[in-house]
Amino acid sequence: MNLLVLGGAGYIGSHFVKLSIELEHSVIVVDNLLTGHKESLPKQAKFYEGDIRDRDFLNKVFKDNTIDACIHFAASSLVGESMKDPIKYFDNNVNGTIVLLEMMAKYDVKKIVFSSSAATYGSHEKMPITEDYETNPTNPYGETKLFMEKMMKWADKAYDIKYVSLRYFNVAGASSDSSIGEDHFPETHLIPIVLQVPLEKREYITIFGNDYLTFDGTCIRDYIHVEDLVDAHIKALKYLEEGNSSEIFNLGTETGFSNLQIVETSRKVTGHKLPMKIGSRRLGDPDKLVATYKKAEKILGWKPTKNIEDIISSAWSFHKKHPNGYKE
Numbered sequence: 001m002n003l004l005v006l007g008g009a010g011y012i013g014s015h016f017v018k019l020s021i022e023l024e025h026s027v028i029v030v031d032n033l034l035t036g037h038k039e040s041l042p043k044q045a046k047f048y049e050g051d052i053r054d055r056d057f058l059n060k061v062f063k064d065n066t067i068d069a070c071i072h073f074a075a076s077s078l079v080g081e082s083m084k085d086p087i088k089y090f091d092n093n094v095n096g097t098i099v100l101l102e103m104m105a106k107y108d109v110k111k112i113v114f115s116s117s118a119a120t121y122g123s124h125e126k127m128p129i130t131e132d133y134e135t136n137p138t139n140p141y142g143e144t145k146l147f148m149e150k151m152m153k154w155a156d157k158a159y160d161i162k163y164v165s166l167r168y169f170n171v172a173g174a175s176s177d178s179s180i181g182e183d184h185f186p187e188t189h190l191i192p193i194v195l196q197v198p199l200e201k202r203e204y205i206t207i208f209g210n211d212y213l214t215f216d217g218t219c220i221r222d223y224i225h226v227e228d229l230v231d232a233h234i235k236a237l238k239y240l241e242e243g244n245s246s247e248i249f250n251l252g253t254e255t256g257f258s259n260l261q262i263v264e265t266s267r268k269v270t271g272h273k274l275p276m277k278i279g280s281r282r283l284g285d286p287d288k289l290v291a292t293y294k295k296a297e298k299i300l301g302w303k304p305t306k307n308i309e310d311i312i313s314s315a316w317s318f319h320k321k322h323p324n325g326y327k328e
Contacts, residue, residue: 008036021044074100122136222291247299
């Protein structure tokens with residue numbers, strides 16, 4: 001297939017591009033490189049640097065290429081930042097998706113796999129979360145993702161654009177060959193931040209809040225390996241290629257780990273003491289998010305294959321090999 005990957009130079013996008021090339025798909029990548037890295041892309045991928053909100057730019061990409069399906073990773077994705085600057089998130093995430101759907105309708109591209117989020121659900125007491133749970137986001141980031149899903153629903157009705165929306169939980173880890181992984185600046189995700197301590201890039205790890213309604217007082221999240229995640233995207237593409245209807249799937253493991261458990265597992269993997277301090281809560285963080293994957297298993301034939309030690313070990317291998325990220 002000829003795949004247009006929006007945000008393909010980002011952390012998750014680059015892993016999807018890598019797998020797609022290995023599976024002999026033809027891949028076109030669009031990325032503005034604000035958080036992505038061109039160095040993460042295989043040379044076989046055709047690359048366009050630009051912003052998907054730019055209609056003239058995106059029109060040229062569609063005009064110059066035959067596109068069978070779009071995979072949409074392009075979005076701002078920091079919960080804390082979205083609380084401080086919600087307009088930025090609606091501008092980038094929602095407006096970008098409006099332009100993308102316009103171009104798909106104009107050029108008769110009928111399939112899209114969308115990178116959504118567990119943040120669409122907000123906070124719930126009963127776990128694991130299933131796809132029929134109420135969506136009530138607690139932060140602007142989650143609100144934009146939910147709005148993007150709703151736009152796709154109506155684009156399906158109006159233009160027959162079929163979509164699969166994949167609601168992830170916490171994505172982590174790196175490629176099995178350690179060639180690509182997480183490289184954000186500043187880094188905001190827990191596992192790479194924890195690993196900065198044994199890399200001597202920070203003296204200690206700060207855990208934000210220990211008074212949440214969980215067994216140890218720290219937030220609990222469902223961690224999924226990035227390679228498991230991109231495998232789900234490939235299966236979602238196959239599902240659409242077979243002519244199936246639009247769907248929404250959770251991608252989780254049904255196993256939650258607290259922030260303190262992540263630190264303790266990282267100590268085991270790295271052999272480092274990992275000094276830790278407790279800081280104040282961050283705005284917009286739910287107490288616990290854990291998802292079932294049973295719907296994805298039943299319909300897509302997907303299930304997670306890697307555990308939390310696999311995730312942290314692969315991340316540690318990447319960061320040891322690339323202590324300064326792609327700058328090296």
